[in-house]
Amino acid sequence: MKIISFEGIEGVGKSTQIKLLKDYLESKHFHVDTYREPGSTDAGEKIRDILLNSKNQLSDEAELLLMFASRVELIKQKIQTSKSDYLLLDRFYDASVAYQGYGRNLSISFIESLISFINCPIPNLSILLDISVEEGFSRKTNDQIDRIESSSKIFFQRIRKGYIKIAKDHKDRFIKINASMDIEEIHNEIINHINL
Ligand code: TMP
Numbered sequence: 001m002k003i004i005s006f007e008g009i010e011g012v013g014k015s016t017q018i019k020l021l022k023d024y025l026e027s028k029h030f031h032v033d034t035y036r037e038p039g040s041t042d043a044g045e046k047i048r049d050i051l052l053n054s055k056n057q058l059s060d061e062a063e064l065l066l067m068f069a070s071r072v073e074l075i076k077q078k079i080q081t082s083k084s085d086y087l088l089l090d091r092f093y094d095a096s097v098a099y100q101g102y103g104r105n106l107s108i109s110f111i112e113s114l115i116s117f118i119n120c121p122i123p124n125l126s127i128l129l130d131i132s133v134e135e136g137f138s139r140k141t142n143d144q145i146d147r148i149e150s151s152s153k154i155f156f157q158r159i160r161k162g163y164i165k166i167a168k169d170h171k172d173r174f175i176k177i178n179a180s181m182d183i184e185e186i187h188n189e190i191i192n193h194i195n196l
Contacts, residue, residue: 016183
């Protein structure tokens with residue numbers, strides 16, 4: 001089984017690319033499952049509601065721990081038992097380093113110990129779709145703004161920089177793609193990096 005995670009700030013087009021890659025892999029007769037974080041299990045989807053509902057006031061620490069509560073359920077209930085050829089993840093643990101570490105300024109070494117504590121499998125490939133904060137948010141005009149999205153622009157600029165650093169620090173598994181390119185161009189770049 002191969003795990004491919006998709007990362008980036010809001011509006012980079014992760015869901016579109018995940019769908020295109022799923023269709024491509026299925027056309028080659030692979031079995032593919034896709035999961036989103038936070039969420040994708042019964043408990044995880046409830047945790048997602050708590051995390052994203054703008055009516056909820058949450059400390060940064062509670063936000064971090066809830067992300068990991070959702071993640072451990074995804075790992076135990078879906079990833080560890082998976083019989084698929086490919087798992088496509090709409091965000092994984094790098095998102096906690098980017099959002100809660102670089103974004104909220106929580107301890108990155110503590111986040112790394114949570115990653116080990118819950119035995120996160122390391123993705124075979126992580127795709128960072130990179131775009132400016134302005135362009136990302138301008139693409140999201142139709143959506144309702146959730147609790148995390150209502151954070152400041154500076155917060156998202158820290159996250160973007162954080163993601164770029166994470167991708168550099170883990171060159172062995174990360175590729176960074178300019179997400180302002182056409183949808184098809186991005187898709188082609190992604191499939192060029194998939195070793196079937
Ligand atoms: P999304 O699935 O629509 O991208 O929404 C998930 C939101 O949660 C998004 O703002 C990113 C944020 N998030 C974190 O802050 N930390 C995490 O570890 C994960 C997985 C997501």
